[in-house]
Amino acid sequence: MVQLGSRLLKGYRGGHVVIRFALGGCTNRPFFRIVAAHSRRARDGKYLEQLGCLDPLPNARGEKVAGLNLERLRHWLGCGAQLSRPAEKLLGLKKATD
């Protein structure tokens, strides 16, 4: 329906692309998706691309599983995306002691 088009394409003033964690999962069961999105968007809202995931709860073997699509991450970092603090800590681009 054409009349909804302009309301769905939200335009923002300013803002930039960030790579950050979007929270999903259920009650007492978090799950993060590593996502490239506009900084003004909702945390769990529409994103540009999913670049991976992180399971913050350790599995039966005592490991926290994280997947990263490094090729696309390189692309977005090359396009000038910023990183959120937790994302930086995960990738090791920031001091973990902060």
Add this chain to the structure above:
Amino acid sequence: MAALGAWGTAVQRGRLWGAARALWGWRRPQRALGQDAGKKKDAKPSFTDEAVQNLLYKMTGLDLQKVFRPVKQELKPPKYKLLTEAQLEEATKKAIKEAKEKLTMPPVLDEREPIDDVLAEDKILDGIETTKYIFTDLTYSIPHRERFIVVREPNGVLRKATWEERDRMIQIFFPKEGRRVIPQAVFKDEHLVTVFQQDRHEDILNMCIAQFEPDSADYIRIHHRTYDDIEKHAKYDLLRSTRHFGGMVWYLVNRKKTDGLLIDMIHRDLLDDATSLITLYHMLHPECQSAKEAEERKLQGVDLIKVFAKTESQKEGYIQLALQAYEEAMATSTGS
């Protein structure tokens, strides 16, 4: 939060990419697949040689009833077709072609070397996290063998993941049909015994091929246990006309345990298979006495078996008996 450390910054540096990735899983060049056949013809023949494969394929047999026996599927009413003689022949030829594809032998490789490579040791991260992190590279276009999978331990060490961890992560993110993330309990030794008692060797081998990589320790262990059990109880016919027969024959000939198989073949009047088995034995062990005699006197057929029985086998008496019975049967059938 754990860190990929200096390795993470390589994301921004493209140079390391190609070179490092190509060498990720391969600690050595691809020797395991026996690719040197062209250069060193005197070296031991490998599983993939054309001559060896031909011999193994001939011995496998082609029982169409067994290859196309009903597999557990959705229940559908059977379809009946009315065919002329010519159409029936054509349908049989097509069935044989499909059966050949179904009988392609799964690869026999050496066991893979365990990975233990430390990429970085960051003492500042020691004690910050309580659990380890496993990072998997999810780039779609790289083959699974070259995929980066690293583990950051709580003491700050960044190491490459072991083969089991690699298989688990790849199955989590790129699931393959018929494979589980954690292998089933039936693959443990104590449970394999139950499987063998029920004569389900072929099923367990099919499950093993679906679950494990051909060069993993578990795959090789399960296959060897199965072959040992079959050889102990002389249940060779269970694997005949399946794709596992070639692998079993290769295993037995390498370990010189061919007597039971030879007797079984003679009992079932498969003399051609028996001669191919002995030819394969001579190809793999050219220094043995029976090989030299066969070479000198250019033996064929029953003589070859007799010489082999005298020189190489442990169960000479049984083989002679079986040959006698076969010859009597031949004499009576040609006489009457």
